[in-house]
Amino acid sequence: MNTIFGVPAPALYGQVLLGLINGSFYAMLSLGLAVIFGLLRIINFAHGAQYMLGAFVAYLLLFYGGVAYWPALILAPVIVAGVAIVIERTMLRRLYGLDPLYGLLLTFGLALIIEGLFRYWFGTSGKPYAPPAALTGGVNLGFMFLPIYRGWVVVASLAVCIGTWLLIEKTRLGAYLRAATENPVMVQAFGVNVPLLLTLAYGLGAGLAGLAGVLAAPIYQVSPLMGSNLIIVVFAVVVVGGMGSILGAILTGYMLGLLEGLTKVFYPEASNIVIFVIMAVVLLIRPAGLFGREA
Amino acid sequence: MTIAVKNPTAAPDIRTPSLVFGLVAVAALLAAPFAFYPVFLMNILCFALFACAFNLLIGYVGLLSFGHAAFFGGAAYFTAHAVKEWGWEPLTGILLGVAGAAGIGLVVGFLAIRRQGIYFSMITLALGQMFAFICLQVPFTHGEDGIQGVPRGRMLGIFDLSEPLTMYYVTLAIFLFGFFAIWRIVNSPFGNILKAIRENENRAVSLGYRVDRYKLGAFVMSAALAGLAGGTKAIIFQFATLTDVQWQMSGEVILMTLLGGIGTMVGPVVGAGLVVTLQHYLAASDFPVTVLIGVIFVICVLVFRKGIVGEILALLNRPSKKV
Numbered sequence: 001m002n003t004i005f006g007v008p009a010p011a012l013y014g015q016v017l018l019g020l021i022n023g024s025f026y027a028m029l030s031l032g033l034a035v036i037f038g039l040l041r042i043i044n045f046a047h048g049a050q051y052m053l054g055a056f057v058a059y060l061l062l063f064y065g066g067v068a069y070w071p072a073l074i075l076a077p078v079i080v081a082g083v084a085i086v087i088e089r090t091m092l093r094r095l096y097g098l099d100p101l102y103g104l105l106l107t108f109g110l111a112l113i114i115e116g117l118f119r120y121w122f123g124t125s126g127k128p129y130a131p132p133a134a135l136t137g138g139v140n141l142g143f144m145f146l147p148i149y150r151g152w153v154v155v156a157s158l159a160v161c162i163g164t165w166l167l168i169e170k171t172r173l174g175a176y177l178r179a180a181t182e183n184p185v186m187v188q189a190f191g192v193n194v195p196l197l198l199t200l201a202y203g204l205g206a207g208l209a210g211l212a213g214v215l216a217a218p219i220y221q222v223s224p225l226m227g228s229n230l231i232i233v234v235f236a237v238v239v240v241g242g243m244g245s246i247l248g249a250i251l252t253g254y255m256l257g258l259l260e261g262l263t264k265v266f267y268p269e270a271s272n273i274v275i276f277v278i279m280a281v282v283l284l285i286r287p288a289g290l291f292g293r294e295a
Numbered sequence: 296m297t298i299a300v301k302n303p304t305a306a307p308d309i310r311t312p313s314l315v316f317g318l319v320a321v322a323a324l325l326a327a328p329f330a331f332y333p334v335f336l337m338n339i340l341c342f343a344l345f346a347c348a349f350n351l352l353i354g355y356v357g358l359l360s361f362g363h364a365a366f367f368g369g370a371a372y373f374t375a376h377a378v379k380e381w382g383w384e385p386l387t388g389i390l391l392g393v394a395g396a397a398g399i400g401l402v403v404g405f406l407a408i409r410r411q412g413i414y415f416s417m418i419t420l421a422l423g424q425m426f427a428f429i430c431l432q433v434p435f436t437h438g439e440d441g442i443q444g445v446p447r448g449r450m451l452g453i454f455d456l457s458e459p460l461t462m463y464y465v466t467l468a469i470f471l472f473g474f475f476a477i478w479r480i481v482n483s484p485f486g487n488i489l490k491a492i493r494e495n496e497n498r499a500v501s502l503g504y505r506v507d508r509y510k511l512g513a514f515v516m517s518a519a520l521a522g523l524a525g526g527t528k529a530i531i532f533q534f535a536t537l538t539d540v541q542w543q544m545s546g547e548v549i550l551m552t553l554l555g556g557i558g559t560m561v562g563p564v565v566g567a568g569l570v571v572t573l574q575h576y577l578a579a580s581d582f583p584v585t586v587l588i589g590v591i592f593v594i595c596v597l598v599f600r601k602g603i604v605g606e607i608l609a610l611l612n613r614p615s616k617k618v
Contacts, residue, residue, distance in 0.1 A: 113589035
């Protein structure tokens with residue numbers, strides 16, 4: 001059997017793939033956080049809960065409505081975004097202009113409510129959610145066995161990240177969003193409905209989290225706790241990348257996912273904390289983050 | 296960073312009522328174990344001290360730490376280990392917990408103060424989570440089981456802490472010591488500079504203050520006092536577990552402070568009393584506590600950001616109309 005640095009090659013490739021998948025979720029979630037932070041100046045602590053909500057909506061749609069994976073992939077993020085828009089309109093809106101920490105505290109409270117309710121209704125055990133028939137099985141790539149669904153997740157998340165980046169950098173709506181990030185008062189003076197943009201941005205960010213949740217459902221089990229531990233890692237990713245740049249958030253997500261996967265191969269004990277250690281090192285060397293601008 | 300409620304300036308006429316209020320409160324705390332279950336009261340005192348230590352940072356420097364559980368729970372582990380495995384006397388054990396918490400606080404604070412505002416909160420949260428993972432893996436914490444059966448022992452060889460009343464009065468003494476220490480820090484020249492940093496950091500820098508050192512100093516003090524609360528809790532309840540180091544605990548201490556009143560001396564104590572009482576009564580019921588905690592969070596942030604004590608103080612200090 002061939003080995004690389006004393007590690008069997010298939011094990012290495014397997015962990016690299018797992019790292020890529022984790023990185024996909026980090027990238028999608030930190031992308032959503034960056035979009036929300038750019039406009040609302042709020043760190044959305046409920047992001048993990050919205051990710052969990054996406055997975056649960058897909059599960060419930062299948063279980064009670066018989067809605068299959070593909071429609072759920074569209075429906076669940078839309079529903080999560082809808083919930084988020086209601087939250088923005090009724091609660092977050094009142095906090096604009098106050099210290100951003102209040103937004104963090106409010107969304108933290110919301111995360112506790114959402115997770116607490118789902119834990120109360122569904123318990124802590126994970127619910128299995130089968131991948132669609134078209135994506136089951138795997139292919140032998142010669143050097144490793146690739147489960148098709150996992151490959152699909154990596155491709156889909158890349159597409160989503162690039163799509164969001166294009167939306168923000170290349171479209172008219174994106175230009176409004178970017179302008180409102182730089183100077184909301186001026187943009188409003190030009191006659192753009194900035195409050196609506198804020199609502200849309202929060203809906204978009206939460207919808208991305210919901211989409212990540214649906215994609216994650218067949219890989220990890222659907223459980224009320226799936227979001228809370230993930231979101232703390234994503235916060236570390238965001239600190240490393242800095243939230244100034246959309247592309248930076250995406251790149252950092254994939255990079256740290258891969259590094260975490262590699263750590264699992266070479267020093268498994270440290271795999272839980274490697275991202276936090278990288279965060280500490282980056283803070284020592286470049287406090288503003290890899291792609292960040294010092295505020 | 297102006298999350299903190301503007302500290303009502305201590306006008307001379309408020310001194311005497313405060314002193315009277317303080318004496319009545321201490322008298323009530325001395326008499327309390329004859330009316331309530333001592334362990335319940337000691338639990339409140341520990342969390343009250345923890346919340347006061349947390350408030351030192353958010354209320355007087357304007358830094359929202361989301362990782363204070365690491366200092367509270369970390370100290371609990373150190374104290375429990377020293378007392379159980381090394382047979383240390385309880386007070387020395389608690390002091391070791393305080394030193395350990397201060398040490399972790401130095402590392403976490405050194406990294407976290409390199410960023411400001413919301414990033415500070417995320418960094419403390421991430422480092423706190425990292426500490427929780429380490430606690431799960433290193434052998435001396437015994438993983439999921441935690442350190443169980445810590446003997447209460449005799450403090451200084453004199454006070455038998457297995458007596459509930461003795462334990463209560465020792466806890467009260469520790470709490471009052473911690474509370475007084477925070478009061479002294481806040482009302483010292485050092486504390487004034489902290490408040491200046493909270494109000495306008497750039498201005499403080501331009502006045503020549505090394506803001507980072509003041510922030511780090513306050514962070515380590517806050518961590519050490521949180522450790523004092525955690526170490527004492529380990530002796531009272533005779534165990535140290537993962538619950539005390541996880542992020543939910545950091546969230547709870549934020550809630551206690553927010554509910555009572557950020558930037559007030561008494562607020563965190565009131566908040567801790569309310570939250571612990573609530574948890575005590577809900578523990579037996581089927582109702583999910585986290586949902587209620589979340590709801591209180593949302594209500595506090597939306598409706599009364601000054602907290603209970605803060606709102607009362609604002610009412611009392613409302614400028615009286617000229618006659």
